[in-house]
Amino acid sequence: MFDNLSDKLDRAFKVLKGQGQISEVNVAETSKEIRRALLDADVNYKIAKNFADSVKEKALGQDVLTSVSPGQLFTKITHDELASLMGGESTDINLKGSPAVILIAGLQGSGKTTFSGKLSNYLKKKKGKNPMLVAADVYRPAAIDQLHVLGEQINIEVYSDKENKNPVEIAKAGITHAKSKGFDVVIIDTAGRLAVDEQMMNEIAAVKQAINPSEILFVVDSMTGQDAVNTAKAFNDRLDFDGVVLTKLDGDTRGGAALSIRSVVDKPIKFVGTGEKMEALDVFYPKRMADRILGMGDVVSLVERAQEQYDEEKARKLHKKIAKNQFDFNDFLDQIAQIKKMGNMKDLMGMIPGVGKAIKNMDIDDDAFKHIEAMIHSMTPQEREQPKLIDGSRRKRIAAGSGTSVQELNKLLKQFDETSKMMRLMGNKQNMAKMMRNMPKMPGRP
Structure with a gap:
């Protein structure tokens, strides 16, 4: 991911390489190239324009130190703006409640069930929690079986009721079961739905009202680019979710969703999925992602994975x-x-x-x-x-x-x-x- 954007930004900064100072002409040319790079990455036009204008405004009038070239200074300004665009700081998941209830929502095929398994594995291994999964997707064939298979892989209990076709009742019964068994986190995997499907949207809203979750996470397939952002807005209008999860970040995607979604829905990206393995889930750090986009690597994340x-x-x-x-x-x-x-x-x-x-x-x-x-x-x-x-x-x-x-x-x-x-x-x-x-x-x- 982001390879194409990284290349285009690198070419944009070359305009300033070898320049002795930052001028209105070379800054205007570089900021125009940055805007094109963001548009090519499927970033919303308004966001791309505002971003480029902000970088241009901050670059003009900057005094270039003798030890720092104009290109390096412009890269630093762009890095800070990218991190800010994606949220600035990482945001923790809310685990308040006894048990804490996490509702997972999203489009069909976005990877909600796999993410539910990954999240439970993350909470168990890295947060010391005792989570339980609830299979509340009553529409997709084999969705319940898939969650059970994932649960067995990571040794997490899964609550399900194949005879019941009411997601609200299943969610409530799952929470009751979790309380009786001493689980401290309940993750509810719901059916994928389209924002235009009024009946399905009413159903997920009813689930939210019935269980009053500690956290609602909206799962987005990052491969869908700008469409993911539009869908997130429609879901947020109905659910007022707490955070976004970007899946399939290891795929061949242009990265528009990661760069745009925070500005559109004003909700943080909390996690990113980077593969099929249950361990392939990372907390989203805007500054580290900005490092990677600009080719600076991400040594901190590498060390953390090793640890x-x-x-x-x-x-x-x-x-x-x-x-x-x-x-x-x-x-x-x-x-x-x-x-x-x-x-x-x-x-x-x-x-x-x-x-x-x-x-x-x-x-x-x-x-x-x-x-x-x-x-x-x-x-x-x-x-x-x-x-x-x-x-x-x-x-x-x-x-x-x-x-x-x-x-x-x-x-x-x-x-x-x-x-x-x-x-x-x-x-x-x-x-x-x-x-x-x-x-x-x-x-x-x-």
């Missing part, structure tokens, strides 16, 4: 094994599993400053590790623990068993050996000090 997968006890055991030169393929496999849990590879690499643009046209397979995993799984337990045992005949057997070649296995074994050596060096303070002393000195530096 979520960090197991202190496992790390302590691994450190001891490295110090004793006992790092083996079981540990290697465990490290791969932790990386995979962080999200899709292209998204992760795009969070590294400067890397996003370099890899935008590259096809990075999410299954990049599958051949490595296949080779390790084809080893015997003894071979995984003692890789030095893997001789010529064993290599042929492992390669055949994993559907790879002996050359690929040799490459893996070599990489593993080099990784083990580096880990031993880094784990030894004396070796690290020696490496630092032996590093070539930079000219003019001690």
Whole structure:
């Protein structure tokens, strides 16, 4: 997402590169290019115009410091305006109530059921809550079954009643059940509906009135662009929801919804979905998203994802094994599993400053590790623990068993050996000090 917008904004800033000062002429030209870039990204015309005018107004008359070029200053102003356009600061979900009741609404096919599962998983793992899901979509075939499958995956209880076709009654009964069982959050997944369907809109309004939820979240498929914004306005007029969820942000979308929706409905974007996995849900941070749009990466989010997968006890055991030169393929496999849990590879690499643009046209397979995993799984337990045992005949057997070649296995074994050596060096303070002393000195530096 946002690749096209990022490219166009980058081209717009090039107008100012090499310029000694900010002038009315070059600012006018750059702001015009910014407006075009936003319109191409499917941002509402009025919002795009107001944004470009605001950037232009703030840029004119700015004194450029000797250490900052006009292009850098303009980028900073645009970054701040983008963050402001998307809400400025992140907004927490409201979990007040006993139990807190969260009503999920949205269009057909927007990803409400999947998001409901992701949200319950998020609240359980990151907020320490004990959530329960309620299947109140009585119209879509297999909607109830889908929620049960998701619930089983993440070990979350799902309340449903296939005999009852009244969403209001199901929602009320689900809350009563949650109270009796001691759940502290109830997430109610409702049927998708069109804003023009008066009967369905009356129904969701009736559900809201009957249960008085702590939070109403409107789920939007970001692939629908400006249509998503118009739909959000229609729903907000009826429901007065508390926040927006953008799904499928990892898709090939121009990003208009993310940039426009806050201005149109004056409600914060609270979460973004970035994949199909239950862990692929992020809190929406406007400033971090502005960083990514302008190609600055998002190191904070990358570190947070790594920390979520960090197991202190496992790390302590691994450190001891490295110090004793006992790092083996079981540990290697465990490290791969932790990386995979962080999200899709292209998204992760795009969070590294400067890397996003370099890899935008590259096809990075999410299954990049599958051949490595296949080779390790084809080893015997003894071979995984003692890789030095893997001789010529064993290599042929492992390669055949994993559907790879002996050359690929040799490459893996070599990489593993080099990784083990580096880990031993880094784990030894004396070796690290020696490496630092032996590093070539930079000219003019001690």
